[in-house]
Amino acid sequence: MRRRAVARAPGRVNLVGEHTDYNDGLCLPIALPQDTFARVVVRPDERIRIASAQQTSSWSGDLDGCGPGRVDGWVSYVAGVLWVLDQEGYDVPPGLDVHVAGSVPLGAGLSSSASLEVAVAVAVHALSRPLLDSGERRRLVEVCRRAETEVAGAPTGGLDQTAALLSEHDCALLLDFQDGSTTPVPLGWSAAGLELVVVDTRVSHALTAGHYGARRRECEEAARALGLASLRDAEEEGVHRLTDTTLRRRVQHVVSENARVVGVVEALSRGSWTRVGELFTASHASLRDDFEVSCPELDLAVDTAVAAGALGARMTGGGFGGSAIALIPTGRVEAVRRAVDAAYAEAGLGPPGHLDAPASAAARVVEVSG
Numbered sequence: 001m002r003r004r005a006v007a008r009a010p011g012r013v014n015l016v017g018e019h020t021d022y023n024d025g026l027c028l029p030i031a032l033p034q035d036t037f038a039r040v041v042v043r044p045d046e047r048i049r050i051a052s053a054q055q056t057s058s059w060s061g062d063l064d065g066c067g068p069g070r071v072d073g074w075v076s077y078v079a080g081v082l083w084v085l086d087q088e089g090y091d092v093p094p095g096l097d098v099h100v101a102g103s104v105p106l107g108a109g110l111s112s113s114a115s116l117e118v119a120v121a122v123a124v125h126a127l128s129r130p131l132l133d134s135g136e137r138r139r140l141v142e143v144c145r146r147a148e149t150e151v152a153g154a155p156t157g158g159l160d161q162t163a164a165l166l167s168e169h170d171c172a173l174l175l176d177f178q179d180g181s182t183t184p185v186p187l188g189w190s191a192a193g194l195e196l197v198v199v200d201t202r203v204s205h206a207l208t209a210g211h212y213g214a215r216r217r218e219c220e221e222a223a224r225a226l227g228l229a230s231l232r233d234a235e236e237e238g239v240h241r242l243t244d245t246t247l248r249r250r251v252q253h254v255v256s257e258n259a260r261v262v263g264v265v266e267a268l269s270r271g272s273w274t275r276v277g278e279l280f281t282a283s284h285a286s287l288r289d290d291f292e293v294s295c296p297e298l299d300l301a302v303d304t305a306v307a308a309g310a311l312g313a314r315m316t317g318g319g320f321g322g323s324a325i326a327l328i329p330t331g332r333v334e335a336v337r338r339a340v341d342a343a344y345a346e347a348g349l350g351p352p353g354h355l356d357a358p359a360s361a362a363a364r365v366v367e368v369s370g
Contacts, residue, residue, distance in 0.1 A: 002041050002043070002370050003042040004039065004368070004369055004370050005365065005369075006040075006367040007119050007363060007366055008038075008364055009035060009115045009118035009165075010032050010115060010163075010164055010363065011115045011164075012029045012110065013030055013357050014028065014159065014163075015029065015030060016264045016279060017258070018316070019254065019318070021157030022155070022177075022219070023177075024177045024232035025178070025232050025257070025261075026176055027159050027174075027177070028172045029163035029167070029175070030172050030357070030360070031164065031362055033356075033360045034102075034105070034110065035102060035115060036112070038120045038123040041096065045095045046062055048066060050078050051100075053102075054100075066079035066082045066151070068083075068150050068151050076151050076152040077113050077116050077151075078098055083151060085125075096124070098123075100119065102119075105323075105353060107322070108198075108317075108323045108353070109316060110323055111163070114156075117144040118165055121143055126368050132365060140161075155216055159177075164362065168184045169359065171187060171359055172184070188271060193329055194328065195357075196326070196328075196357045197355065199323060199353070199354060200352055203295060203297045204321055212320075226241065232254075232258070234255050249292070250290065253287065257283060260282060260283050276327060278312055280311075280312030280326075281302070281313060287315055291319075293318065297344075298321075300340075302315065304336075305324070305336050308336040308339035310332070311327045325357065
């Protein structure tokens, strides 16, 4: 029997802390139950074959052909992981069959790409080292981030990969991108009769479209103008030193969003659910007005959910489409979903998708054999 391994990795929802990761800031994601499975089988030759249950196209080549500029589309996320693993000295067999299948909605801003990358990385790692300790998980975060940035062409900050590899069941994960620390934050809202739900606007979200990179460049320009290494060190009073109104709004979002992450963590520890909801909604307003990454479909989902009884709601992910989240009393969940559906229909939009979002566990090895 040929050596094979199967691994599973989750999608993610970011509760708060959007566009702060690449600014050395704070983020608070959870892992989703929706996930991606990757099966890797060692071949007797030096061919790499990549296929997906969700895609009609497949790819065949070799390890050298997996690098930057050699692949595109969904295949680049898989091939990129193989290429970076090989570059980093991991034991990557020269011949592999890679097959992936997943339940994370594509283009929904729920990090289907990082879920895919992490599942492949963990499966390939398991071929030679089935045990995955915390140190190795952190190293694979960087492998997957490099794959997405250098091969797939999306300049991500590492939030999604970290959430997929380090999250814990029934906890959010407080990430500090300045010192690299990760801290599990118990949620507890289920016991309080609350649910977190996702509204997929079904407006396709793609970080490689250019908007994400543009926002990152604006933040870097603002940091240079303020004489800072990153916007993590920016302060409220310093924002007004910027004469460029666009850059000023970008900094205002980052500064206030980091403060909201701290506020949500404190409110969670106290069980102050109304405050959590208020901070969610304030985050959306900042992303809409100061960072300008929302869209009408996201705004409609957020406004309708709050009006129908959600404690708070916000877009999640990079923006320009994708999904919104809402924190809702359990007894109001179906009413909120019906209200959002009705609002979309009245606006002449196609029906949105709805997902439950309990905080789930990180990536794991499912099977190793041969």
